[in-house]
Amino acid sequence: MLVDRVRIFIFSLLLLLAGCSGGGGDPGTTATPPPAAITGSLQVAINALPAGVNAAVRVTGPNNFSQDLTSSQRLSNLAPGSYSVAASSVTLGTATYTPAPAIQSVVVTSGAGATASVAYGSTALTLALSDIGPTFTAPTFVTAPPGDDRLFVLERRGVIRIVRGGAVLTQPWLDISANVFTGGEGGLLSMAFDPNFATNGYFYLYYTDPAQNIVIERFGSSPTPNVGDPTSSLTILRIAHPQFINHFGGLVAFGPDGMLYAGTGDGGGAGDPFGNAQNPNSLLGKLLRVDVRTATSGQPYTIPATNPYLNQPGRRPEIWAYGLRNPWRFAFDGEQLYIADVGQDAREEVNLAATSQGGLNYGWDIMEGTACFGAATCDRTGLTLPVFEYEQGADNVNGCSITGGYVYRGTAIPELTGRYFYSDFCRGFVKSFFAGGAGIIEQRDWGLSGAGQVLSFGRDGAGELYLVSGSGRIFRLVRGSGG
Template sequence: MRYSCLLGILVMISAVSAQESPKEILNRFRSAGMKGGDSAAGEKVFRSEKAGCTKCHTTGEKKRLAGPDLNVIGDKFDRNQLIKSVLEPSARIHPDHATVSLVLKSGRVVNGVLKRRTDESVELFDEQGNAQSVSVDDIEEQRGSKTSLMPAGLHKLMDEQQFADLIAWLETKTQPDSDHPGIPSQISSATKSAELKVFADGFDHPVWLTPKPGEHGTWIVVEQKTCKAWQLKQSAGDLTRSVFVDMSSESISGVYEGVMCLAFHPDFEKNGLYYLNHHVREEGVFSPVIVERQATEDRSRDSGRATRRLIRIKQETDLHWGGMLAFGPDNLLYIGAGDGGPQEDPDGHGQNTKTWQGKILRIDVDGRTGDKAYGIPDSNPFVGRTDVLPEIWGLGFRMPWRFSWDNKTNEMWVGDIGQNLFEEVTIARKGGNHGWNVYEGFTHFSDRYRRQGDSYVPPVFSYRRRLGVSVTGGYVYRGTRNSSLTGCYIFGDFETKYIWALRREPSGGVTVRRIAQCPQKPCSFGIDHDGEVFVIGYQGTIYRLVVDGVQFP
């Protein structure tokens, strides 16, 4: 009796330990994935019907599916990250392939990755990777989702060896070297790096810092998600902050939505006017808007007077919204407008001269043309043409997130975020066609929207996935602390967090060196009244880039 009871307990214990927890299974695959593997066998796994990867992923074929193209995934992710992205798809979601949930009037919910949106319908890839179309009239609400469309548990469709093989194959998917002088294979470090010194922290997703006109030692910091801008004032070594404006009642906010940029009127000290680029959803349509607001008499904060809206750029999706806003050396307002998504610019906005999307626009905030809330400068490159919108200053951009002017040469440097392969740094030209989506960086992308006889302004520099994933445009250094950097463009990458300096050589080539790696994702750069550079860490910290010791060749 006692004996059989004991036996019963033993049987129960062994049954429990034989059943592995999901966590243990994941760990088993994780360690298998680290162990090498046969990449040729891995390709077979990838292409097998059972694993199903090709329902949603291409590897270089020009075809849009639910998931990102994986042709250079070995440059983007190391082995650890590859394993993680297959075992835990929702742990880190590719922003351009995030899932949206459409709540239909019937109560049904359709989840998928956006393929295309028009005024009539929303096309998305469903959980099976198939394209589906939903009529706009049937949609009650569209929401973002934190769950990847890529199914969890794909490893259960294979054994450990096959998983290791699959990872080994993904690791081999890298971009071949290019002999183009503007596309380096590697970027070496400067002999001495710059130091990133914490200047202020505790911000909630800061995306922009700009010096306040006329007040040395005072800056404005814009927070994306809270929709607030803070005044940051330095006096006697102390930093104090106060709310400059709170846009939360006018702006939507979300993972990538909110307030993106702030620009002071060139006569701000006299008229108190300033401008914001932020997001709204009106009539169900997502749009960046450019608005004018006014500060109090003492200019210490917003006056509370009503917003004056200048421009609303309607988009089909809530991706690639540009985000930049700045007055140029000509005192006109330049606006960075993205191609509006979702991927590969399916409607050719970058090349379409009848839409603002995929452009840099230029307007005169003090003027009025016709019934527009702003003026069209006579000097705009396409004024008088009926086939081009008069606001357009430059075209062929994908996501010109940050741009700035070299205060010596007045050239406008743009960091334009790329599609699958290349990030781009370019000097924008008035009336210039910067290529997207005919070109991605220096490289041909698609002829679908190419027009006969068009010519394209090539970038100054373009880098591959091995070096980064999302370019953050910065500033041409004109500070006084390091003469070897004078005239160098300082910029970075949001994902690899590298900070680089680039010099154009008289020969036409470029010299680029890594001068730092930011502890946080650098989403923007800022400039001091003296031309010294700040780096804005998206996780909340603002760093001073101390360049004193850097030795740039």
């Protein structure tokens, strides 16, 4: 054991001497240098947007980095490399805010901070009317099935033409002129494509026949492309309208519920002399709602179970709403229903209700707009007043007959989304408003008068809006050169 302890002592001494070899004494402790930074940062400054308006900026870079920004922000721990800062336009009301620059590249280096700046500038939106080209014979309506690249133009005489690729096809889609009465306000007035048109080929027409009846009739497509089948007719409704040649109403349309709606006039004359609008046993002066999904010659329609007057004696079950003078026209927008109703001597109005609200009484001929008609006072109990109206004014300075349009849901001018467009037959203006929780706001006159007398609005398969002019021209609503 003693020998082993001596050996360990000698071995330890040798190690100590080896560590001290070379002379010069103890060199001290050498500090370890810190590791070099391997990431950087990017400060993105976004300027000149109004409070409450979010920017639309996307930053992309190495390692599939991607981040969307709505306001100024510092991005940290970024891998070195080139980053793209891409900004898109944003809108507030009808103003567009355009970024500058729209896209830029920024290099992020290790241990350093880079910067990028985006400044938004505002441009007021302007609109223009683009003439689609041909002149038609007294056009009354334009429409198209969703997603279809054709535009169907109805002529009052009873002919439907197709515009495709900027040209009018030689052969009409349909010609029922032998069955159409065109006196007064009569004629072929509107068209609606079945929700399943792509598979069943059905479309529905609203017109007046030689006996002045209002007729809603279904037709089908033919095997020949771009031609309807005139032999496929099925009459859905025929409503007597014998006394006067005005107030035929004129629109047939499918609602979001798949039911067929029709807006009828009060029968004509001044002041609804036969009291049709307030008569629940008359189909005149009404908004009608029927189910045509299983239509046959023996039973062209059924009554939806949710119609308000189903199984009520003395009330026509087809009625969805009443108290209308001459609805020209109505439009669905999601779960909302807009009805433009023509006034008599003083006021033009737009009614707005949820599509689920059946049985509403819009007041005619008790009221004209929000005013009592022909009386200082009136009983307004149970009446639904318009959400918007305008007075005709002296010598019809503001207009004489409202032309209802649509809520814009197209994609070409996103700033217009949600705005309801309308015009007036006498003034030919193009105006819009926004109906929201705060009521009717953002009322605007777009300063367009080139269409002359505006007979109707229409929509194409992409949801873009059109105006039908009394001159026979059809105009598309487009972005103006200044906006």
